[in-house]
Amino acid sequence: MRVYSADWVVSAEGESIADGAVAVEGATISAVGTRDELGEGERFDGAVILPGLVNAHSHLEYAVYAGFGDGAAFDEWLAVHIERKSRIGVDEMTAIARLGAAECLASGITTVGDASFSGAAATACDDVGLRAIVYIEVFGAGTSQISERYAAHRDRVAGSLSDRVQIGISPHTVYTASLELWQAAVELDVRLMTHFSESELELEWTRTGRGPLESVRPGSIRELAQHGLLVDRLIAAHCVHVDAGELALLAEHNVAVAHCPRSNALLGCGIAPLRELLAAGIRVGLGTDSPASTPSFDMFEELRTCLMAARVRDRRPDVISARTALELATLGSARALGLDAQIGSLAPGKRADLTVVSLEGTPHLPWEDPVAAVVFGGSPSRVALTVVDGTERYRRGVTEWPELIAEAHSARAELLRAPAAVSAPAAKPAP
Ligand SMILES: [Zn+2]
Numbered sequence: 001m002r003v004y005s006a007d008w009v010v011s012a013e014g015e016s017i018a019d020g021a022v023a024v025e026g027a028t029i030s031a032v033g034t035r036d037e038l039g040e041g042e043r044f045d046g047a048v049i050l051p052g053l054v055n056a057h058s059h060l061e062y063a064v065y066a067g068f069g070d071g072a073a074f075d076e077w078l079a080v081h082i083e084r085k086s087r088i089g090v091d092e093m094t095a096i097a098r099l100g101a102a103e104c105l106a107s108g109i110t111t112v113g114d115a116s117f118s119g120a121a122a123t124a125c126d127d128v129g130l131r132a133i134v135y136i137e138v139f140g141a142g143t144s145q146i147s148e149r150y151a152a153h154r155d156r157v158a159g160s161l162s163d164r165v166q167i168g169i170s171p172h173t174v175y176t177a178s179l180e181l182w183q184a185a186v187e188l189d190v191r192l193m194t195h196f197s198e199s200e201l202e203l204e205w206t207r208t209g210r211g212p213l214e215s216v217r218p219g220s221i222r223e224l225a226q227h228g229l230l231v232d233r234l235i236a237a238h239c240v241h242v243d244a245g246e247l248a249l250l251a252e253h254n255v256a257v258a259h260c261p262r263s264n265a266l267l268g269c270g271i272a273p274l275r276e277l278l279a280a281g282i283r284v285g286l287g288t289d290s291p292a293s294t295p296s297f298d299m300f301e302e303l304r305t306c307l308m309a310a311r312v313r314d315r316r317p318d319v320i321s322a323r324t325a326l327e328l329a330t331l332g333s334a335r336a337l338g339l340d341a342q343i344g345s346l347a348p349g350k351r352a353d354l355t356v357v358s359l360e361g362t363p364h365l366p367w368e369d370p371v372a373a374v375v376f377g378g379s380p381s382r383v384a385l386t387v388v389d390g391t392e393r394y395r396r397g398v399t400e401w402p403e404l405i406a407e408a409h410s411a412r413a414e415l416l417r418a419p420a421a422v423s424a425p426a427a428k429p430a431p
Pocket of ligand 1: 057058115195237289290
């Protein structure tokens with residue numbers, strides 16, 4: 001048995017424990033209490049022990065896409081990513097996803113719900129020790145992508161799958177995946193992820209069938225509901241522009257939502273109605289999306305943006321508390337991914353997924369409120385330790401990934417390589 005102790009143990013459930021400790025046996029939390037009760041073990045001064053952060057929506061395969069198309073309209077931004085992605089293969093995608101998974105661990109994240117173009121995220125999470133549900137993306141008309149993409153990628157990464165790294169499927173959106181494809185995906189009986197109501201362009205397309213989005217069809221949340229395709233195994237990222245009727249449908253069918261406030265802000269999509277989503281009883285988690293839209297897998301920045309956006313939107317400071325935000329990033333995300341029986345809080349019997357955040361040198365010491373200290377003062381550089389399934393996966397100042405970083409950077413160089421110039425036809429020799 002190992003024990004970690006710190007100034008505070010903060011869990012998503014129950015009161016914070018001053019001078020607290022967490023005992024770990026194998027891959028499981030065996031006890032949570034005070035240092036007096038459990039012993040000192042390894043001590044972290046000026047620090048808080050938290051449940052590992054749960055990132056409800058990411059794309060690890062875009063870890064090095066930072067800055068691509070910044071400031072462009074949503075459809076143009078998307079086009080830049082699709083064109084650049086076409087320049088690399090699965091090896092590069094895996095190298096990039098490994099960097100993303102490592103950056104998550106170094107940011108105190110222990111689980112991701114990852115929408116994956118190639119399934120490479122499963123290999124990456126297995127390699128670096130991150131917990132994940134990897135949802136393989138499918139697009140287009142018909143159902144051929146179930147075998148051509150979903151099953152093919154699932155089989156290719158089968159050796160990386162385990163209790164810790166599970167596979168799901170992601171019909172990309174209501175308008176880029178056909179109704180038949182949605183139907184086939186739901187019939188697979190695995191976990192589902194999608195993107196709902198992210199941009200106004202999407203709204204224009206799904207409601208009027210017009211606009212610049214090149215899509216297979218104008219679908220809608222209502223249409224999915226009519227066909228019995230809203231299920232509780234589904235988590236929908238964004239939901240920025242949902243009307244009251246759509247919100248009621250999500251609640252009625254127990255569809256979860258991944259709230260991604262930084263991504264929505266940086267792409268100029270808007271502010272999702274967090275207060276209304278929570279009031280409707282919808283399971284809401286917090287997600288970073290990917291560096292393609294947000295600059296990082298930094299859940300602390302996401303927490304602060306979540307608070308700021310909700311308070312700006314409602315012009316009320318009490319619309320969301322630091323405690324509620326932290327709950328969204330831990331137990332809330334775990335509920336949204338259907339993993340809350342195993343992770344999301346520090347409790348005996350749950351998987352030993354935890355992170356230690358040092359607040360030393362910040363204006364938050366001496367302590368008043370450890371939750372506010374973490375939410376307003378936390379950052380990846382303050383993460384001292386990250387443990388997944390009882391195994392230490394990141395330790396500040398010790399864990400380094402030089403080869404992994406170098407490989408990901410060379411993959412970014414491939415993405416940035418200028419497309420091969422089309423050579424002009426050779427001039428015919430003069431007769
Ligand atoms: Zn996404």
